[in-house]
Amino acid sequence: MKMRNVLLFALAVLLLAALAGCAPTENADANTTPQQTQNTSVNRPDTDRSGNPITLPDQVDSIISMAPSATQTLLDLGMKDKLIAVDTYSAMYFGLEDLPTFDMMEPDTEQMAVLGADLIFTTGMSASSGADPFKPLRDISVCVADIPSASSIETMLEDTRFIAACVGAQETCESLIAQFQEELDQLSDIGAGIQDRKRVVVEIACAPDIYTAGSGTFMQEMLTVIGAENIFADQEGFVAVTEESVITLNPDVILTMVDYVEDPVAEILGRTGWEHVTAVANGDVYLVNTNAVSLPNLHVIDGMKQMAKMIYPEAYAEIENPFAGEAAA
Template sequence: MKMLKALPFALAVLLLMALAGCAPAENVDANTTPQQTQRVSADRPETDRSGNPITLPDRVDSIISMAPSATQTLLDLGMKDKLIAVDTYSAMYFGLEDLPTFDMMEPDTEQMAVLGADLIFTTGMSASSGADPFKPLRDIGVCVADIPSASSIDAMLEDTRFIAACVGAQETCEELIAQFQKELDQLSDIGASIQDKKRVVVEIACAPDIYTAGSGTFMNEMLAMIGAENIFGDQEGYLAVTEEAVITLNPDVILTMVDYVEDPVAEIMGRTGWEHVAAVVNGDVYLVNTNAVSLPNLHVIDGIKQMAKMIYPDAYAGIEDPFASGEAA
């Protein structure tokens, strides 16, 4: 991710809680049996995850996704051939540069209309200014659906089920969720057995403008699940904190998801005044995979595994590192 775009994106995703937009529609192909068609039709959502009424086409062959988390979920569900355009981040993250792309913050809805998509997935990021840029598309009958960014893992599961119901991929979805839940339970069981909890801070943005996650966020839930204590867990949502606050709370581990400086770990280790912070003294400062801990979909399981092994390498020694041989998609 380029420096100029990385910081606004990461912060907007987590601070505005708006990185997940989608509401794909039912996908009935030539091989669908009458029984499958009936089931898909019966499960078709009539509102999106924001509560807006939607009317899904009988068949969806073309989709525009304007949120990386939604795009990744669609790829997981086998919908790559249905995608006709994506936001610029999705193209960059998932190797979809051959598709037409749109700026998430300033989408060209006139060009979208020309593409004639059956369904457009949106994210609250596109409406962060307060206006709905997709209204002209809704007004001409295009199915546009929105999913607010999930603040919990349970909400992520429901978002995934919603997407699957819209594209007629419920069976694949439940298989993915079953595997996700199996791995999550394994991590949670280990986390519940940890007695000496390490105190952790996650940096979403680095000094001097440090941002982190408090309670009511899936980041806080992920830390608690693996037996760690968020030093800012007594505060709500995503928040700005001072260097002095972090130094005073003296975390045992510092996790950074900053990917817009050359060496974020070295930047933390070299901060003036941080020489006596336990994490710095012991070298427990780690860079986590930004996508895996920020995109609210089933791939957060990879982020949870990575954080667990960084914080408690012995306790989670039996868990495979998803990034051991390179970054996961």
């Protein structure tokens, strides 16, 4: 087992588990929109996405990002030159190994303070133990902006606008969101017209400890938009399920985002007792791009395109596969 793949898998599971809510919050509602929290006199946020009060410096020239989803958004917004440090996963995912890195789960806040960043973006994952590791930075008036993992596409858009407002990139942000919305509408229009809807399961972790997505998750929303039915939509959040339950529900398609086994598709196709599952019998088992279906930002549109073409290749024939010719994970 390659260590890189172990880390990628661990991150994916942690990202999804974080949706249950572990972000540090001092007062306001974590789902408050950027429009509601902005200081209208300067059109900049005065609370973060967890509801904590923040005071942004007049000019943001140096940024630390402690979440891959936020890092990718900052790169999309053209902020690469302002990044002075990132979490280890961001460095690995996005070719930022030259920057100082911090452990997302045990960040060295003393060293962060030495770097003197104008703004630090964090995620509730860092507070999964129950304590806020960034409190020492907040106590010395460092601007720390927390963004809980999004549970819906709409929340992703709000998070993107929040990040853009913090760094003064609203115009670029709205252009990106307009493109995202256009592509989302295209997928939604096709999905709405699908009559014979296929029943799907997405494996986040493979047998014997299968982990998947239920309702109240952005992954559920992704499947709904493209016209697929999640066989575990009756369950809430991200859940562990048994092999027997998957076999009994008999999915038409199995999607896996597992990248910690050598050949996850072959592993599923070779499972004992699964040979009569429709997806296995028909060979409708596919590996999806892990980042595109697990990082809650605008790049989920690429994951949706890939899933759509795997599940309904004819209906989505005119949609370009963003990962054509690439390894899925």
